[in-house]
Amino acid sequence: MIKAGIIGSTGYAGQELVRILTQHKDAEVVWYGSRSYIDQKYYEVFRNMFQIVDDKCLDDNMDELASKVDVIFTATPQGLCSSLVSEEILSKVKIIDLSADFRIKDVNRYEEWYGIKHQSPEFIDEAVYGLCEINREDIKKARLIANPGCYPTCSTLSIYPMAKEGLIEMNSVIIDAKSGTSGAGRGAKVNNLYCEVNENIKAYGVATHRHTPEIEDQLSYASGEEVLLNFTPHLIPMNRGILVTAYATLKKDVSYEEVKAIYDSYYKNEKFVRVLDKDVCPETRWVEGSNYVDVNFKIDKRTNRIIMMGAMDNLVKGAAGQAVQNMNLMFGLKETEGLELVPMFP
Numbered sequence: 001m002i003k004a005g006i007i008g009s010t011g012y013a014g015q016e017l018v019r020i021l022t023q024h025k026d027a028e029v030v031w032y033g034s035r036s037y038i039d040q041k042y043y044e045v046f047r048n049m050f051q052i053v054d055d056k057c058l059d060d061n062m063d064e065l066a067s068k069v070d071v072i073f074t075a076t077p078q079g080l081c082s083s084l085v086s087e088e089i090l091s092k093v094k095i096i097d098l099s100a101d102f103r104i105k106d107v108n109r110y111e112e113w114y115g116i117k118h119q120s121p122e123f124i125d126e127a128v129y130g131l132c133e134i135n136r137e138d139i140k141k142a143r144l145i146a147n148p149g150c151y152p153t154c155s156t157l158s159i160y161p162m163a164k165e166g167l168i169e170m171n172s173v174i175i176d177a178k179s180g181t182s183g184a185g186r187g188a189k190v191n192n193l194y195c196e197v198n199e200n201i202k203a204y205g206v207a208t209h210r211h212t213p214e215i216e217d218q219l220s221y222a223s224g225e226e227v228l229l230n231f232t233p234h235l236i237p238m239n240r241g242i243l244v245t246a247y248a249t250l251k252k253d254v255s256y257e258e259v260k261a262i263y264d265s266y267y268k269n270e271k272f273v274r275v276l277d278k279d280v281c282p283e284t285r286w287v288e289g290s291n292y293v294d295v296n297f298k299i300d301k302r303t304n305r306i307i308m309m310g311a312m313d314n315l316v317k318g319a320a321g322q323a324v325q326n327m328n329l330m331f332g333l334k335e336t337e338g339l340e341l342v343p344m345f346p
Protein backbone atom coordinates (compact mmCIF):
# COMPACT_ATOMS: atom_id res chain seq x y z
CA MET A 1 0.00 0.00 0.00
CA ILE A 2 1.38 3.42 -0.97
CA LYS A 3 1.23 5.82 1.97
CA ALA A 4 0.31 9.36 1.00
CA GLY A 5 0.53 12.64 2.89
CA ILE A 6 -1.35 15.73 1.78
CA ILE A 7 -0.17 19.21 2.70
CA GLY A 8 -3.19 21.43 2.18
CA SER A 9 -5.71 18.60 2.65
CA THR A 10 -8.37 21.10 3.76
CA GLY A 11 -8.46 23.07 0.51
CA TYR A 12 -10.65 22.26 -2.48
CA ALA A 13 -7.92 20.41 -4.36
CA GLY A 14 -6.78 18.67 -1.16
CA GLN A 15 -10.25 17.40 -0.25
CA GLU A 16 -10.69 16.10 -3.80
CA LEU A 17 -7.42 14.18 -3.37
CA VAL A 18 -8.84 12.67 -0.17
CA ARG A 19 -12.08 11.72 -1.95
CA ILE A 20 -10.18 9.95 -4.73
CA LEU A 21 -7.55 8.31 -2.54
CA THR A 22 -10.08 6.86 -0.06
CA GLN A 23 -11.40 4.84 -3.04
CA HIS A 24 -7.93 3.84 -4.29
CA LYS A 25 -7.06 0.17 -4.01
CA ASP A 26 -3.29 0.59 -3.68
CA ALA A 27 -2.90 3.86 -1.75
CA GLU A 28 -4.08 5.39 1.52
CA VAL A 29 -3.84 8.83 3.06
CA VAL A 30 -1.97 8.69 6.37
CA TRP A 31 -1.33 12.43 6.86
CA TYR A 32 -4.03 15.06 6.54
CA GLY A 33 -1.99 18.26 6.63
CA SER A 34 -3.50 21.59 7.67
CA ARG A 35 -2.61 24.85 9.34
CA SER A 36 -6.06 26.00 10.41
CA TYR A 37 -7.61 22.72 11.61
CA ILE A 38 -4.76 21.03 13.50
CA ASP A 39 -6.04 18.29 15.85
CA GLN A 40 -9.60 18.52 14.47
CA LYS A 41 -11.08 15.42 12.90
CA TYR A 42 -10.98 15.66 9.12
CA TYR A 43 -14.67 14.78 8.88
CA GLU A 44 -15.50 17.75 11.09
CA VAL A 45 -14.14 19.98 8.33
CA PHE A 46 -15.74 18.01 5.50
CA ARG A 47 -18.87 16.19 6.70
CA ASN A 48 -19.01 14.15 3.47
CA MET A 49 -16.12 12.23 5.08
CA PHE A 50 -18.16 11.21 8.16
CA GLN A 51 -17.62 7.50 8.90
CA ILE A 52 -15.18 7.38 6.00
CA VAL A 53 -12.15 9.25 7.39
CA ASP A 54 -11.60 9.18 11.16
CA ASP A 55 -8.12 10.80 11.27
CA LYS A 56 -7.21 14.16 12.71
CA CYS A 57 -5.58 16.99 10.79
CA LEU A 58 -1.88 17.33 11.49
CA ASP A 59 0.64 20.12 11.36
CA ASP A 60 2.91 20.04 8.30
CA ASN A 61 6.19 18.79 9.65
CA MET A 62 8.04 18.01 6.45
CA ASP A 63 10.82 15.91 8.03
CA GLU A 64 8.42 13.74 9.99
CA LEU A 65 6.11 13.47 7.00
CA ALA A 66 8.95 12.39 4.70
CA SER A 67 9.87 9.57 7.03
CA LYS A 68 6.28 8.29 7.26
CA VAL A 69 4.98 8.38 3.69
CA ASP A 70 5.95 7.33 0.17
CA VAL A 71 4.46 10.35 -1.58
CA ILE A 72 3.61 13.90 -0.54
CA PHE A 73 0.99 15.93 -2.39
CA THR A 74 1.33 19.68 -1.87
CA ALA A 75 -2.07 21.22 -2.56
CA THR A 76 -0.99 24.59 -1.23
CA PRO A 77 -0.59 28.18 -2.43
CA GLN A 78 2.13 29.15 -4.88
CA GLY A 79 5.59 29.27 -3.30
CA LEU A 80 5.03 26.81 -0.47
CA CYS A 81 6.28 23.60 -2.09
CA SER A 82 9.43 25.27 -3.38
CA SER A 83 10.18 26.45 0.15
CA LEU A 84 9.92 22.88 1.53
CA VAL A 85 11.69 20.73 -1.05
CA SER A 86 15.31 19.66 -0.48
CA GLU A 87 17.67 16.93 -1.65
CA GLU A 88 17.25 15.17 1.70
CA ILE A 89 13.44 15.16 1.41
CA LEU A 90 13.53 14.01 -2.22
CA SER A 91 15.90 11.17 -1.33
CA LYS A 92 13.17 9.79 0.97
CA VAL A 93 9.89 10.60 -0.70
CA LYS A 94 8.30 11.54 -4.02
CA ILE A 95 6.55 14.90 -4.29
CA ILE A 96 3.60 15.84 -6.47
CA ASP A 97 3.12 19.60 -6.33
CA LEU A 98 -0.31 20.87 -7.36
CA SER A 99 0.88 24.47 -7.32
CA ALA A 100 2.77 26.19 -10.12
CA ASP A 101 6.19 26.26 -8.44
CA PHE A 102 7.90 23.86 -10.84
CA ARG A 103 5.76 24.20 -13.97
CA ILE A 104 7.76 26.90 -15.74
CA LYS A 105 11.32 26.02 -16.67
CA ASP A 106 12.62 29.60 -16.90
CA VAL A 107 12.84 30.88 -13.33
CA ASN A 108 12.84 34.54 -14.42
CA ARG A 109 9.64 33.95 -16.35
CA TYR A 110 8.08 32.29 -13.27
CA GLU A 111 9.10 35.15 -10.99
CA GLU A 112 7.86 37.77 -13.46
CA TRP A 113 4.39 36.20 -13.89
CA TYR A 114 3.90 35.09 -10.28
CA GLY A 115 5.49 38.10 -8.63
CA ILE A 116 7.31 35.96 -6.07
CA LYS A 117 10.89 34.80 -5.68
CA HIS A 118 11.41 31.11 -6.39
CA GLN A 119 12.68 29.35 -3.26
CA SER A 120 14.46 26.37 -4.86
CA PRO A 121 15.29 27.00 -8.52
CA GLU A 122 17.85 24.17 -8.40
CA PHE A 123 14.97 21.65 -8.64
CA ILE A 124 13.17 23.22 -11.60
CA ASP A 125 15.10 21.26 -14.24
CA GLU A 126 14.52 17.97 -12.52
CA ALA A 127 10.77 18.46 -12.06
CA VAL A 128 8.63 16.71 -14.67
CA TYR A 129 5.54 18.48 -15.99
CA GLY A 130 2.85 15.97 -15.11
CA LEU A 131 0.62 16.07 -18.15
CA CYS A 132 0.27 12.28 -18.26
CA GLU A 133 -0.90 11.91 -21.86
CA ILE A 134 2.18 13.74 -23.13
CA ASN A 135 5.00 13.10 -20.61
CA ARG A 136 4.12 9.60 -19.44
CA GLU A 137 7.58 8.02 -19.73
CA ASP A 138 9.36 10.85 -17.86
CA ILE A 139 6.70 10.83 -15.15
CA LYS A 140 7.38 7.15 -14.44
CA LYS A 141 11.00 8.01 -13.47
CA ALA A 142 10.34 11.30 -11.65
CA ARG A 143 10.88 12.21 -7.99
CA LEU A 144 9.23 15.61 -8.31
CA ILE A 145 6.12 16.33 -10.38
CA ALA A 146 4.81 19.73 -11.37
CA ASN A 147 1.12 18.90 -11.64
CA PRO A 148 -0.26 21.07 -14.48
CA GLY A 149 -2.63 23.98 -13.96
CA CYS A 150 -6.34 23.52 -14.61
CA TYR A 151 -6.67 25.90 -17.57
CA PRO A 152 -3.36 24.69 -19.07
CA THR A 153 -4.46 21.03 -18.89
CA CYS A 154 -7.70 21.69 -20.75
CA SER A 155 -6.13 24.14 -23.22
CA THR A 156 -3.08 22.04 -24.03
CA LEU A 157 -4.96 18.79 -24.53
CA SER A 158 -7.52 20.55 -26.76
CA ILE A 159 -4.87 22.13 -29.02
CA TYR A 160 -1.97 19.66 -28.77
CA PRO A 161 -2.61 17.46 -31.86
CA MET A 162 -2.90 20.50 -34.15
CA ALA A 163 0.22 22.11 -32.66
CA LYS A 164 2.27 18.94 -32.80
CA GLU A 165 1.27 18.26 -36.42
CA GLY A 166 2.21 21.82 -37.43
CA LEU A 167 -1.23 22.47 -38.86
CA ILE A 168 -1.96 25.84 -37.22
CA GLU A 169 -0.28 29.25 -37.11
CA MET A 170 0.88 29.13 -33.52
CA ASN A 171 0.91 32.88 -33.00
CA SER A 172 -2.71 33.10 -34.11
CA VAL A 173 -3.95 31.04 -31.15
CA ILE A 174 -6.59 32.69 -28.97
CA ILE A 175 -7.93 30.83 -25.95
CA ASP A 176 -11.21 31.77 -24.35
CA ALA A 177 -11.70 29.82 -21.13
CA LYS A 178 -14.29 29.64 -18.39
CA SER A 179 -14.07 28.21 -14.90
CA GLY A 180 -16.36 27.44 -11.99
CA THR A 181 -15.54 29.17 -8.71
CA SER A 182 -13.93 26.17 -6.98
CA GLY A 183 -10.97 27.05 -9.22
CA ALA A 184 -10.35 30.02 -6.96
CA GLY A 185 -9.96 27.87 -3.83
CA ARG A 186 -11.81 27.69 -0.52
CA GLY A 187 -10.28 30.73 1.11
CA ALA A 188 -12.72 33.58 1.80
CA LYS A 189 -12.41 36.34 -0.80
CA VAL A 190 -14.93 39.09 -1.51
CA ASN A 191 -14.79 38.42 -5.26
CA ASN A 192 -15.96 34.86 -4.68
CA LEU A 193 -18.96 35.64 -2.47
CA TYR A 194 -22.34 34.37 -3.67
CA CYS A 195 -23.68 37.81 -4.61
CA GLU A 196 -20.53 38.70 -6.51
CA VAL A 197 -20.48 35.50 -8.57
CA ASN A 198 -24.09 34.40 -8.93
CA GLU A 199 -25.99 35.68 -12.02
CA ASN A 200 -22.75 37.04 -13.42
CA ILE A 201 -20.00 36.25 -15.92
CA LYS A 202 -16.80 38.21 -16.13
CA ALA A 203 -13.40 38.06 -17.72
CA TYR A 204 -10.43 38.43 -15.40
CA GLY A 205 -6.66 38.45 -15.66
CA VAL A 206 -7.01 39.72 -19.24
CA ALA A 207 -3.59 39.57 -20.94
CA THR A 208 -1.99 39.03 -17.53
CA HIS A 209 -3.21 35.66 -16.28
CA ARG A 210 -0.41 33.50 -14.83
CA HIS A 211 -1.47 30.47 -16.85
CA THR A 212 -0.51 32.24 -20.09
CA PRO A 213 3.23 31.39 -19.92
CA GLU A 214 2.45 27.81 -18.86
CA ILE A 215 0.22 27.22 -21.89
CA GLU A 216 2.69 29.02 -24.17
CA ASP A 217 5.53 26.80 -22.93
CA GLN A 218 3.60 23.57 -23.48
CA LEU A 219 2.48 24.57 -26.97
CA SER A 220 6.03 25.71 -27.78
CA TYR A 221 7.37 22.27 -26.86
CA ALA A 222 4.65 20.67 -28.99
CA SER A 223 5.11 22.85 -32.07
CA GLY A 224 8.84 23.49 -31.85
CA GLU A 225 8.18 27.23 -32.21
CA GLU A 226 8.19 30.00 -29.65
CA VAL A 227 4.52 30.66 -28.99
CA LEU A 228 2.84 33.89 -27.94
CA LEU A 229 -0.91 33.69 -27.46
CA ASN A 230 -3.92 35.40 -25.98
CA PHE A 231 -5.57 33.67 -23.04
CA THR A 232 -8.70 35.10 -21.43
CA PRO A 233 -10.31 33.29 -18.48
CA HIS A 234 -13.84 33.96 -17.26
CA LEU A 235 -15.46 33.23 -13.91
CA ILE A 236 -18.78 31.38 -14.15
CA PRO A 237 -21.41 30.89 -11.42
CA MET A 238 -21.02 27.15 -11.04
CA ASN A 239 -19.04 24.99 -8.62
CA ARG A 240 -16.85 22.93 -10.91
CA GLY A 241 -15.87 22.79 -14.54
CA ILE A 242 -13.66 24.38 -17.16
CA LEU A 243 -14.61 25.04 -20.75
CA VAL A 244 -12.00 26.04 -23.32
CA THR A 245 -12.77 27.44 -26.75
CA ALA A 246 -9.56 28.04 -28.71
CA TYR A 247 -9.22 29.63 -32.16
CA ALA A 248 -6.32 29.31 -34.62
CA THR A 249 -5.64 29.97 -38.29
CA LEU A 250 -5.06 26.85 -40.37
CA LYS A 251 -1.80 26.61 -42.32
CA LYS A 252 -3.41 24.55 -45.08
CA ASP A 253 -6.75 23.34 -46.28
CA VAL A 254 -7.71 20.27 -44.24
CA SER A 255 -10.96 18.35 -44.07
CA TYR A 256 -12.95 17.33 -41.01
CA GLU A 257 -12.04 13.69 -41.69
CA GLU A 258 -8.29 14.43 -41.82
CA VAL A 259 -8.32 16.35 -38.53
CA LYS A 260 -10.57 13.79 -36.86
CA ALA A 261 -8.11 11.05 -37.83
CA ILE A 262 -5.30 13.09 -36.24
CA TYR A 263 -7.17 13.64 -32.96
CA ASP A 264 -8.08 9.96 -32.87
CA SER A 265 -4.49 8.92 -33.47
CA TYR A 266 -3.31 10.98 -30.49
CA TYR A 267 -6.05 10.03 -28.09
CA LYS A 268 -7.56 6.67 -29.10
CA ASN A 269 -5.50 4.87 -26.43
CA GLU A 270 -5.97 7.57 -23.84
CA LYS A 271 -8.61 6.53 -21.33
CA PHE A 272 -9.16 10.07 -20.04
CA VAL A 273 -9.33 12.06 -23.29
CA ARG A 274 -12.56 11.55 -25.20
CA VAL A 275 -12.72 12.87 -28.75
CA LEU A 276 -16.41 13.52 -29.28
CA ASP A 277 -18.50 12.72 -32.33
CA LYS A 278 -18.83 15.18 -35.22
CA ASP A 279 -20.58 18.44 -34.27
CA VAL A 280 -20.90 17.51 -30.58
CA CYS A 281 -19.51 20.31 -28.43
CA PRO A 282 -17.86 19.47 -25.09
CA GLU A 283 -19.95 20.45 -22.06
CA THR A 284 -18.86 20.64 -18.44
CA ARG A 285 -21.95 18.75 -17.22
CA TRP A 286 -20.83 15.58 -19.04
CA VAL A 287 -17.44 15.41 -17.28
CA GLU A 288 -18.27 16.62 -13.77
CA GLY A 289 -16.75 14.54 -10.98
CA SER A 290 -14.64 12.54 -13.45
CA ASN A 291 -11.08 12.52 -14.75
CA TYR A 292 -12.22 12.91 -18.37
CA VAL A 293 -11.36 15.73 -20.73
CA ASP A 294 -13.82 15.88 -23.61
CA VAL A 295 -12.39 17.50 -26.75
CA ASN A 296 -13.63 18.34 -30.20
CA PHE A 297 -13.07 20.82 -33.03
CA LYS A 298 -14.83 22.51 -35.89
CA ILE A 299 -13.28 23.88 -39.07
CA ASP A 300 -14.65 27.20 -40.30
CA LYS A 301 -13.86 27.26 -44.03
CA ARG A 302 -15.13 30.84 -44.27
CA THR A 303 -12.43 32.24 -41.97
CA ASN A 304 -9.88 29.44 -42.50
CA ARG A 305 -9.79 28.91 -38.75
CA ILE A 306 -10.18 25.87 -36.57
CA ILE A 307 -12.07 26.12 -33.31
CA MET A 308 -10.79 23.63 -30.73
CA MET A 309 -12.85 22.92 -27.63
CA GLY A 310 -12.37 21.10 -24.34
CA ALA A 311 -14.31 20.52 -21.13
CA MET A 312 -13.19 18.97 -17.86
CA ASP A 313 -13.62 19.13 -14.09
CA ASN A 314 -11.04 21.57 -12.72
CA LEU A 315 -10.74 19.68 -9.43
CA VAL A 316 -10.33 16.22 -10.99
CA LYS A 317 -8.38 16.17 -14.28
CA GLY A 318 -7.45 19.80 -13.55
CA ALA A 319 -5.94 19.01 -10.15
CA ALA A 320 -6.45 15.97 -7.87
CA GLY A 321 -7.33 13.37 -10.52
CA GLN A 322 -4.31 14.22 -12.62
CA ALA A 323 -2.16 14.18 -9.45
CA VAL A 324 -3.34 10.63 -8.67
CA GLN A 325 -2.79 9.63 -12.31
CA ASN A 326 0.79 10.89 -11.87
CA MET A 327 1.17 8.95 -8.61
CA ASN A 328 -0.03 5.77 -10.33
CA LEU A 329 2.57 6.21 -13.07
CA MET A 330 5.39 7.01 -10.61
CA PHE A 331 4.71 3.90 -8.53
CA GLY A 332 4.10 1.50 -11.43
CA LEU A 333 0.41 1.11 -10.58
CA LYS A 334 -2.43 0.81 -13.10
CA GLU A 335 -2.68 4.34 -14.49
CA THR A 336 -6.44 4.48 -14.10
CA GLU A 337 -6.60 3.08 -10.53
CA GLY A 338 -8.92 5.20 -8.36
CA LEU A 339 -9.87 7.31 -11.36
CA GLU A 340 -12.53 5.28 -13.13
CA LEU A 341 -15.10 7.77 -11.92
CA VAL A 342 -18.24 7.96 -14.02
CA PRO A 343 -19.23 11.62 -14.54
CA MET A 344 -22.17 12.68 -12.37
CA PHE A 345 -25.30 14.17 -13.86
CA PRO A 346 -27.37 16.14 -13.07
Ligand SMILES: NC(=O)C1=CN([C@@H]2O[C@H](COP(=O)(O)OP(=O)(O)OC[C@H]3O[C@@H](n4cnc5c(N)ncnc54)[C@H](OP(=O)(O)O)[C@@H]3O)[C@@H](O)[C@H]2O)C=CC1
Pocket residue numbers: 007008009010011012013014033034035036037060074075076077078080098099100148149150182183184185186187314315318319
Ligand atom coordinates in the same frame (compact mmCIF):
# COMPACT_ATOMS: atom_id res chain seq x y z
N1 LIG B 1 -8.92 24.78 -7.15
C1 LIG B 1 -8.53 24.31 -8.34
O1 LIG B 1 -9.37 24.09 -9.24
C2 LIG B 1 -7.10 24.03 -8.61
C3 LIG B 1 -6.10 24.32 -7.72
N2 LIG B 1 -4.80 24.07 -8.03
C4 LIG B 1 -3.72 24.44 -7.13
O2 LIG B 1 -3.78 23.67 -5.95
C5 LIG B 1 -3.32 24.45 -4.86
C6 LIG B 1 -4.43 24.48 -3.83
O3 LIG B 1 -5.56 25.12 -4.40
P1 LIG B 1 -6.99 25.10 -3.72
O4 LIG B 1 -7.24 23.78 -3.11
O5 LIG B 1 -7.91 25.64 -4.71
O6 LIG B 1 -6.74 26.18 -2.56
P2 LIG B 1 -7.52 26.37 -1.19
O7 LIG B 1 -7.37 27.80 -0.84
O8 LIG B 1 -8.87 25.77 -1.28
O9 LIG B 1 -6.66 25.50 -0.17
C7 LIG B 1 -5.35 25.83 0.20
C8 LIG B 1 -4.84 24.79 1.17
O10 LIG B 1 -3.49 25.13 1.47
C9 LIG B 1 -3.33 25.21 2.88
N3 LIG B 1 -2.37 26.27 3.16
C10 LIG B 1 -2.46 27.58 2.88
N4 LIG B 1 -1.34 28.24 3.25
C11 LIG B 1 -0.54 27.31 3.77
C12 LIG B 1 0.75 27.35 4.35
N5 LIG B 1 1.44 28.49 4.44
N6 LIG B 1 1.28 26.20 4.82
C13 LIG B 1 0.59 25.05 4.75
N7 LIG B 1 -0.64 24.94 4.20
C14 LIG B 1 -1.18 26.06 3.74
C15 LIG B 1 -4.68 25.50 3.44
O11 LIG B 1 -4.66 25.01 4.75
P3 LIG B 1 -5.65 25.41 5.90
O12 LIG B 1 -7.02 25.25 5.36
O13 LIG B 1 -5.39 24.48 7.00
O14 LIG B 1 -5.33 26.82 6.25
C16 LIG B 1 -5.58 24.73 2.49
O15 LIG B 1 -5.66 23.39 2.92
C17 LIG B 1 -2.95 25.83 -5.41
O16 LIG B 1 -1.58 25.89 -5.69
C18 LIG B 1 -3.77 25.90 -6.68
O17 LIG B 1 -3.17 26.76 -7.59
C19 LIG B 1 -4.47 23.47 -9.21
C20 LIG B 1 -5.41 23.16 -10.13
C21 LIG B 1 -6.80 23.44 -9.93
Ligand SMILES: CC(=O)N[C@@H](CCC(=O)OP(=O)(O)O)C(=O)O
Pocket residue numbers: 098099100148149150151179180181182183184185233235
Ligand atom coordinates in the same frame (compact mmCIF):
# COMPACT_ATOMS: atom_id res chain seq x y z
C1 LIG C 1 -11.53 30.49 -11.11
C2 LIG C 1 -10.10 30.78 -10.67
O1 LIG C 1 -9.86 31.75 -9.96
N1 LIG C 1 -9.17 29.97 -11.10
C3 LIG C 1 -7.77 30.10 -10.75
C4 LIG C 1 -6.97 29.06 -11.45
C5 LIG C 1 -7.02 27.75 -10.78
C6 LIG C 1 -5.80 27.44 -9.98
O2 LIG C 1 -5.89 27.11 -8.82
O3 LIG C 1 -4.61 27.57 -10.55
P1 LIG C 1 -3.60 26.42 -10.89
O4 LIG C 1 -4.31 25.52 -11.81
O5 LIG C 1 -2.42 27.12 -11.48
O6 LIG C 1 -3.11 25.73 -9.68
C7 LIG C 1 -7.19 31.41 -11.22
O7 LIG C 1 -7.62 31.95 -12.23
O8 LIG C 1 -6.18 31.81 -10.63
